[in-house]
Structures are given as structure tokens and as C-alpha cells.
Amino acid sequence: MPVSSRRRFLHKAGLFSATALLSSLARPAWSRNLESALDQAAGISPEDLAGDEDFWYYIQQSFTVSPSLINLNNGGVSPAPKTVQDAMKRYYDLCNEAPSYYMWRVLDQGREPLRRNLAKLAGCSPEEIAMNRNSSEGLETVIFGLPLKAGDEVVAAKQDYPNMINAYKQREQREGIKMVWISLELPSEDENYLVSQYVNAFTPKTKVVHITHVINWNGQILPVKKIAAEAHKRGIEVVVDGAHSFAHFDFKIPDLDADYFAASLHKWLYAPIGTGLLYVRKEKIKTLYPLFAVDNPLKDDIRKFEALGTRPFYIEQAIGKAIEFHEMIGSERKEKRLHYLKNYWMEKVKGLPKVKLNTSLRPEWGCAIGNLGIEGTKPGELDTFLLDKFKVHTVAITWENIVGVRITPNVYTTTKQLDVLVEGIRAILNTK
Numbered sequence: 001m002p003v004s005s006r007r008r009f010l011h012k013a014g015l016f017s018a019t020a021l022l023s024s025l026a027r028p029a030w031s032r033n034l035e036s037a038l039d040q041a042a043g044i045s046p047e048d049l050a051g052d053e054d055f056w057y058y059i060q061q062s063f064t065v066s067p068s069l070i071n072l073n074n075g076g077v078s079p080a081p082k083t084v085q086d087a088m089k090r091y092y093d094l095c096n097e098a099p100s101y102y103m104w105r106v107l108d109q110g111r112e113p114l115r116r117n118l119a120k121l122a123g124c125s126p127e128e129i130a131m132n133r134n135s136s137e138g139l140e141t142v143i144f145g146l147p148l149k150a151g152d153e154v155v156a157a158k159q160d161y162p163n164m165i166n167a168y169k170q171r172e173q174r175e176g177i178k179m180v181w182i183s184l185e186l187p188s189e190d191e192n193y194l195v196s197q198y199v200n201a202f203t204p205k206t207k208v209v210h211i212t213h214v215i216n217w218n219g220q221i222l223p224v225k226k227i228a229a230e231a232h233k234r235g236i237e238v239v240v241d242g243a244h245s246f247a248h249f250d251f252k253i254p255d256l257d258a259d260y261f262a263a264s265l266h267k268w269l270y271a272p273i274g275t276g277l278l279y280v281r282k283e284k285i286k287t288l289y290p291l292f293a294v295d296n297p298l299k300d301d302i303r304k305f306e307a308l309g310t311r312p313f314y315i316e317q318a319i320g321k322a323i324e325f326h327e328m329i330g331s332e333r334k335e336k337r338l339h340y341l342k343n344y345w346m347e348k349v350k351g352l353p354k355v356k357l358n359t360s361l362r363p364e365w366g367c368a369i370g371n372l373g374i375e376g377t378k379p380g381e382l383d384t385f386l387l388d389k390f391k392v393h394t395v396a397i398t399w400e401n402i403v404g405v406r407i408t409p410n411v412y413t414t415t416k417q418l419d420v421l422v423e424g425i426r427a428i429l430n431t432k
């Protein structure tokens, strides 16, 4: 029985003992309030809960975010909830009592349970999940580990993430693989257009297609499964950059039909900064070389991707608390709230003169991340104006054909804060 139902049952049965009452009072107010907010939310649909400011206010209280800076650059990296911060600090203190003992003999005993918990969340086998430090590490492991030779072609988009673009270019420069770059007109709500951009670039020499699940510049969601199906029909392997999708909206990694998938857990899972995962489809593990060498690099063991040397195990182990926090909110509720927040501000500025929305409002094509352009205003100018005059932190984007300011709320963002953003956008429009 979940804690909330158990407590309701105890209340009803009149069995809520003095000891239980005392232990509940010993907990901080934010935690007690959150529990009762979760209790009350139990019968409400995720759609209805998405606009329930009272409920989300208590979620906000689980974080330590600044009340004087409105952080709308959660697309960069997310803060962690208090429970995650506390666990990380506790584990760090423990490590400092005797690092080699507590790190390797105590904390590292949590590695396999963590792998199982991450796999459950990802919907795959624990034997397909490696823990690492971020998406760059996961994806570069794949990009440099794939057995490609001179002349083999890789299809990728100019709107992919620079670290990955650079990694492929390095292989091109050193080994003579051939990159085929497509350029996407975004935002798009046209599945046929998006899929055909990739398919039209495939040739008999194409060995790999690299797909960014959520384009970081404007939040565009790509139809990965459809592109993957076309690729697999032609024997092409599928690498998916899931930096921004994992734990952002509700899906399981195998739904995508990717061969390789990597994510940063410090983005939407709210794990400590410097945490990531790499998924490799079981039958692909043995042919993918690890980036950090092991005794037998072609063994069929996902753990071969974790030979990363001495590192902060206290950070890695705190991922477990982030999974608990994510599950406490629930994937569907989180997705609906994030989408609600993005549309909340976008609907208010849509139609204002000079405003150009560079992100779809439809849930199939975008979730929390939105990009706003203002005709005649450089993104840097808008970013600085919002920060200087309204203490709203965003990020200016000028990348290929995407120009605007990226605005990314989070579960702790309130609609009141988004009203300040909208006031700021109206204010700069009035100066024009």
C-alpha cells in the first residue's frame, strides 16, 4: 500500500498513533504539506492537475530555488530537489571518513540496485543500462565506438547538439567516414516532412543515423520511431540523443526502437549535476567499443562502459533519490504540467506584433521547451532585457536557422512567474 493510502487507512481506522503523529510532526512543514497535497491529488486527472497551482506550489517547496531570480533556463541543467541534494551531501561526508572504503566497499554496492531502478524507469533490461556522467559521454562512447570505416556514411542534422556534431567530424577527419548533413525547417508539425528529410539522405553506404529526440534549440520533438523504422529496413543503425527527452515526457526507451540512446540525468530527472545514462540494445553491446578501454573491449557486458576511473560515487548514488522524486510526481503528471506551462506563456504572447513562436504548441511536437523570436530584436538583447529589468533568466539561441530566446520552465515554476516573463516580453515590444 502506498504511504498516502496507508495514512488515509490509518486515519479512517482511528489507528494514527501518538508515535506516528510525533514522527510526522518532526518532519519539516514542506514535506508534510507535500504529502497532503499528493493525497488530495490522488483522484485528479493529470490534465486537471496540470493547472492546479496549489499542488505545484508544494512541489516547488521541495526545491531550494531562488525566490529572486526566475530561472527559465532549465533546458541547460536542472536544480535537484532537496532530498537529492541531501543524499549527495550525506554520501560525500561518508566518503570523506575513509574514501576507498566507503566509496568502493559501501556506496558502490548500490550500483546494481541503481541500474535496476533506472532500467525500470527506462523500460528496458538492467543489462542494457550503463551509468555515466552525461549525454556527451554516452553519445561519444557510441560515436567513437561504432565499427565504421572510410567511406561509410552517417546521416545527422545540422540542428543536432554541437558536441555530437564535432565528434562525428573528428571521425570524418581522422578516419574518412562521410558525414551527410540534413537541415530541418523547424518548428514542424509535419511527420512526413521530418521523416523524409532523413530517408532522402539514406544511400546504400549509410551505416548510421543520428537523431536528436528533442532538439535543444527550440524543443522540437522528432518522430524517432518512424525514422528508426525506415533506417532499420535499410540495415542502418540508430543512435538517439535523448539528453532532453528522458524523464521529461512519458515514454520508454524501447518505444523508440533505437540501438543506442543516451541521456543526461541532471536535466529532466533532477539528479545531481554530472549524471547520465547510456542504453545499448542488448545484441549491440558486444560490437560497440568502450571509450575507456577494458580487458576485453568486445565483451557482451554493459558494465564495460563504466570503466571511468575514480569519480564521485556520492553523485552517482544520489540518482536513486531523483528516481524516487520523479516517481512521486509521476511521469504523466509531470509531462502534462510542463506542457501546460510552456503553452501558458506562449498562448499569452502568440499574436502580439513582431512575435514569432519557434516551437509547436501541440503535445506531439513539444513539451516544456519553447523558443521565442522577436522581429528586429537580437536574441541576446531580449535575454539581457529580461534579466536586467525582470530578473528572468533565459538563454539566447542563434544556431543554424533557429534564432530566438529559449524559455524552459520546470515543475517548480509557477504561473505567477510566467506572468512576469509575459510582462517582460510586452515591455520590450513597447520599446520598439
Ligand SMILES: Cc1ncc(COP(=O)(O)O)c(C=O)c1O
Pocket (backbone or CB within 6 Å): 075, 076, 134, 135, 136, 137, 160, 161, 163, 212, 214, 215, 216, 241, 243, 244, 264
Ligand atoms: C540535445 C543535447 N544533446 C546533448 C547535450 C549534452 O548534454 P551534457 O552537457 O549533459 O553532456 C545537450 C545539452 O544541453 C543537449 O541539449
